[in-house]
Amino acid sequence: xxxxxxxxxxxxxxxxxxxxxxxxxxxxxxxxxxxxxxxxxxxxxxxxxxxxxxxxxxxxxxxxxxxxxxxxxxxxxxxxxxxxxxxxxxxxxxxxxxxxxxxxxxxxxxxxxxxxxxxxxxxxxxxxxxxxxxxxxxxxxxxxxxxxxxxxxxxxxxxxxxxxxxxxxxxxxxxxxxxxxxxxxxxxxxxxxxxxxxxxxxxxxxxxxxxxxxxxxxxxxxxxxxxxxxxxxxxxxxxxxxxxxxxxxxxxxxxxxxxxxxxxxxxxxxxxxxxxxxxxxxxxxxxxxxxxxxxxxxxxxxxxxxxxxxxxxxxxxxxxxxxxxxxxxxxxxxxxxxxxxxxxxxxxxxxxxxxxxxxxxxxxxxxxxxxxxxxxxxxxxxxxxxxxxxxxxxxxxxxxxxxxxxxxxxxxxxxxxxxxxxxxxxxxxxxxxxxxxxxxxxxxxxxxxxxxxxxxxxxxxxxxxxxxxxxxxxxxxxxxxxxxxxxxxxxxxxxxxxxxxxxxxxxxxxxxxxxxxxxxxxxxxxxxxxxxxxxxxxxxxxxxxxxxxxxxxxxxxxxx
Amino acid sequence: xxxxxxxxxxxxxxxxxxxxxxxxxxxxxxxxxxxxxxxxxxxxxxxxxxxxxxxxxxxxxxxxxxxxxxxxxxxxxxxxxxxxxxxxxxxx
Numbered sequence: 019x020x021x022x023x024x025x026x027x028x029x030x031x032x033x034x035x036x037x038x039x040x041x042x043x044x045x046x047x048x049x050x051x052x053x054x055x056x057x058x059x060x061x062x063x064x065x066x067x068x069x070x071x072x073x074x075x076x077x078x079x080x081x082x083x084x085x086x087x088x089x090x091x092x093x094x095x096x097x098x099x100x101x102x103x104x105x106x107x108x109x110x111x112x113x114x115x116x117x118x119x120x121x122x123x124x125x126x127x128x129x130x131x132x133x134x135x136x137x138x139x140x141x142x143x144x145x146x147x148x149x150x151x152x153x154x155x156x157x158x159x160x161x162x163x164x165x166x167x168x169x170x171x172x173x174x175x176x177x178x179x180x181x182x183x184x185x186x187x188x189x190x191x192x193x194x195x196x197x198x199x200x201x202x203x204x205x206x207x208x209x210x211x212x213x214x215x216x217x218x219x220x221x222x223x224x225x226x227x228x229x230x231x232x233x234x235x236x237x238x239x240x241x242x243x244x245x246x247x248x249x250x251x252x253x254x255x256x257x258x259x260x261x262x263x264x265x266x267x268x269x270x271x272x273x274x275x276x277x278x279x280x281x282x283x284x285x286x287x288x289x290x291x292x293x294x295x296x297x298x299x300x301x302x303x304x305x306x307x308x309x310x311x312x313x314x315x316x317x318x319x320x321x322x323x324x325x326x327x328x329x330x331x332x333x334x335x336x337x338x339x340x341x342x343x344x345x346x347x348x349x350x351x352x353x354x355x356x357x358x359x360x361x362x363x364x365x366x367x368x369x370x371x372x373x374x375x376x377x378x379x380x381x382x383x384x385x386x387x388x389x390x391x392x393x394x395x396x397x398x399x400x401x402x403x404x405x406x407x408x409x410x411x412x413x414x415x416x417x418x419x420x421x422x423x424x425x426x427x428x429x430x431x432x433x434x435x436x437x438x439x440x441x442x443x444x445x446x447x448x449x450x451x452x453x454x455x456x457x458x459x460x461x462x463x464x465x466x467x468x469x470x471x472x473x474x475x476x477x478x479x480x481x482x483x484x485x486x487x488x489x490x491x492x493x494x495x496x497x498x499x500x501x502x503x504x505x506x507x508x509x510x511x512x513x514x515x516x517x518x519x520x521x522x523x524x525x526x527x528x529x530x531x532x533x534x535x536x537x538x539x540x541x542x543x544x545x546x547x548x549x550x551x552x553x554x555x556x557x558x559x560x561x562x563x564x565x566x567x568x569x570x571x572x573x574x575x576x577x578x
Numbered sequence: 579x580x581x582x583x584x585x586x587x588x589x590x591x592x593x594x595x596x597x598x599x600x601x602x603x604x605x606x607x608x609x610x611x612x613x614x615x616x617x618x619x620x621x622x623x624x625x626x627x628x629x630x631x632x633x634x635x636x637x638x639x640x641x642x643x644x645x646x647x648x649x650x651x652x653x654x655x656x657x658x659x660x661x662x663x664x665x666x667x668x669x670x
Contacts, residue, residue: 090659094652101645108643497648504655508662515666 020330021247022303022338025256029241033300036233040214052215055208059162070164074156075434077163079514081143082427082434084171086510088135089424090503092128093452095178096412097500099124100463100493104486117182125408126181129313132415134199135174137266139167140423142206144273144430145228149210151433152225152276153217158209166202173198177317184316193319200236207232223292227272230300234264239318248318251325252335256303257318258311263304263342270422271295271349274375275356277426280433281372283545284359291348298345303338305389306414309396309407327397336394346386353379359546370438370445371428377453378421385414405471409464416456416499424452424506431510437517439509448505455498462492 044051060067070076101108102121109119150157157163173195180191210232214221221229238260247253275295279286286292315322327335357364357376364376388410395403428445432438439445466488473482547558618627630641630650 087659090652090655094649097648097652098645101648105643105645108645111640111642494648497651500648500652500655504658507659511659511662512666515669 021252022331022334025241025245025247028244032237055212059159067161070161072161077160078143078147078434080164080167081139082431085136085139086507092131092136093499093503095128097496100496104489127178130177137419137423140427141269144426147430147434148276149225150213152222154219155217158212166205170202192316196317224272224276227268231265231269235261251323252327254311254315258314259303262307263299267304268299273426274422277429278353278356278375281429282357284356287352287355291352294348295345302342304342305339305393308411309404332397335397350379350382371425373449374421374425378418381417406467409467413460432520436520439513440517444505444509448502451498452502455496459492459496462488
C-alpha cells in the first residue's frame with residue numbers, strides 16, 4: 019500500500035475513534051479523567067494559578083490581545099523579507115552586531131509569527147469564547163487559559179529565534195519551541211474538551227470544526243509516526259498538509275462560520291454545507307501552503323528527506339487535493355451568503371470584523387485553486403510552478419488566514435471583554451490598509467516572481483527592470499499591513515478601557531438605512547429584524563404574497 | 579442616504595460617523611505625493627530618492643537604505659502600541 023493512503027487510513031481511524039469517544043464519553047472512567055484533568059489545569063499549577071483572577075472571558079481576551087501584537091510583528095518581519103528580496107544589502111549595517119539578515123530567513127520568521135503568533139492566537143482566543151457559548155456553559159478553566167497564553171507567546175519567540183539560528187549551544191531551538199507549543203496546545207485542548215464534557219447541549223457544526231482543529235494536529239503526528247512515513251519526503255509533505263487541514267483550516271472554518279452568523283445576525287446559511295466542510299476537511303488533503311514542508315520538518319526535529327513519489331502516491335495525492343476544493347468552495351459560499359442573509363449586500367458592514375471576514379471568504383477560492391495547481395505540479399515532478407509557491411503561501415496567510423481569524427477575533431472580543439473597539443472608523447481604516455497592502459503588495463511581488471520564472475525558462479541572463487520595479491513597489495505597498503496592524507492594536511487596546519460598553523440593545527449606525535416599516539412575510543426572529551437595520555420605532559407589517567403565476571409577487575399590507 | 583446599490587457601496591467604503599469630506603483630504607494627499615515624485619524626477623532626473631544618511635550625514639554607513647524610513651515608522655508604531663497598553667491601564 020502506498021505511503022499517503024496508509025497514513026491517511028490511520029489518521030481517519032483515529033479521528034473517528036476520537037469523535038466517538040467525545041460523543042459517548044469514557045464511561046466509568048469519565049468522572050476520574052474529568053477530575054484529574056481539572057486538577058492538572060488549575061491545582062497542579064500551584065501558586066501560578068493565583069496570579070490571575072480567572073474572570074469570565076479573560077482567557078479569550080488575553081489570547082486575542084497578544085495575537086494582535088503578533089500581527090504587527092509578523093507584518094514587520096514579512097515586510098523586511100520582501101524588501102530584502104530586491105535590496106539584499108539594505109540591512110548590512112546590522113552585520114556589525116553579528117546579524118546577517120536574509121530575505122528567506124525573514125520570511126520564515128514572519129511565517130512563524132503570523133501562523134503561530136497572530137493566526138494561532140486568534141484561533142484559540144476566539145475558540146475559547148465560541149465553544150462555551152455554543153455549549154451554553156462556562157469555560158472549564160479561565161485561569162489556565164490566561165496563563166497558557168503567555169507560555170504560547172514564549173514558544174513563538176523561541177520559534178522565531180530558531181528560524182534565524184536553528185542551533186544554539188548544541189540545542190535544537192525550533193524543537194524546543196515546538197515542545198512548549200505542544201504543551202500549551204494540549205492544555206487548551208483538555209480545557210475545551212472538559213468544557214464540552216460539562217454540557218448536555220448538542221454542539222453546532224462550527225464547534226465541531228474547532229474541536230477537530232484542536233485534536234487533529236496531535237492525531238496527524240501520531241499517524242505519521244505509526245505509519246513510519248516521517249523519514250520519507252512524501253510522508254513529511256503529507257504531515258505538513260495534515261497540520262494545515264486540521265489546526266489551521268478546520269479551526270479557521272469554525273470561528274469564521276460562527277462569527278459570520280453572530281456578526282451579521284443571520285442564521286448560518288446551511289448546516290449541510292457546513293457539514294461538507296467538516297467531512298471534506300478531514301477526508302481530503304488540503305492544498306493550501308508551501309510545497310516544501312520545511313516548517314513541519316523543523317518543528318518535528320526531522321532531517322529533510324528527498325521527495326521520491328510513486329505513481330500511486332501521485333494519483334491519490336492529486337485526487338484527494340482536487341477533492342479538497344469542495345470544502346473550500348463550501349466554506350467560502352457559506353460565509354458569504356450568511357453575511358448577506360436575504361440581501362445581496364452585507365447586512366451590517368459597519369461592524370468591525372465583518373469586512374475582514376468578507377474579504378477572507380472572497381480570497382479563499384482563488385488561492386485554493388492556485389495552491390492546488392502548485393501542489394499537483396510539485397507532486398507530479400514537473401516543478402514549473404514551485405518558484406511561486408512561497409508568494410502564494412504568503413498570499414494565503416495574509417489574504418485568507420489573517421482576515422478570517424482577525425475578523426472573527428474582532429467579532430468575539432466585545433462579547434468576551436464587554437466593550438467594543440474604541441473607534442469603528444479606525445477599525446475601518448486599518449482594514450483597508452491591511453487588506454489593501456497585503457493584496458496589492460503581494461500581487462505585485464507575484465507578478466515579479468512569474469516574470470523572473472519566465473525569463474529563467476527562456477535562459478535570459480539580464481534581469482528584468484520591470485520585474486525589479488514591481489518587486490520594489492510590492493514591498494513598499496505591503497507596508498500598509500504594518501500600519502493596519504498598528505491601528506488595529508491601538509484601537510483594540512484602547513477599546514478595552516474606553517470603548518462603548520456592550521449592551522443588549524442593538525445600536526444602529528448613522529450610515530445604516532433604517533426602514534420605517536418591515537414587511538413580515540414569514541416567521542422570523544427579533545434578532546433578524548434588528549439585523550436588517552430596523553430600529554425600535556420600525557413598524558413590523560404582516561404581509562401576504564400573491565401566488566398568481568407569471569407576475570411579480572406584490573406585497574400588500576392589508577389582511578384579507 | 580439612498581438605499582440603492584451605489585449608496586450601499588458608499589456605506590461600506592465610508593467609516594461610521596466619518597465626515598464625507600475626509601475623502602477629499604485623502605485624495606489631496608494622494609495627488610500631492612504623486613506631484614512630489616514627479617517634481618523630484620524632473621529636478622533630479624535618474625537619481626534615487628534620498629535616504630536617512632544623505633539627509634543626516636552622521637548616519638552614513640548605517641542608515642544608507644530606504645528601508646530605515648520604514649523600520650523607524652514600525653518602531654514608532656511599536657512604541658505607540660506599548661504606550662497605549664501602559665497609559666490606558668494606568669489612566670485615571
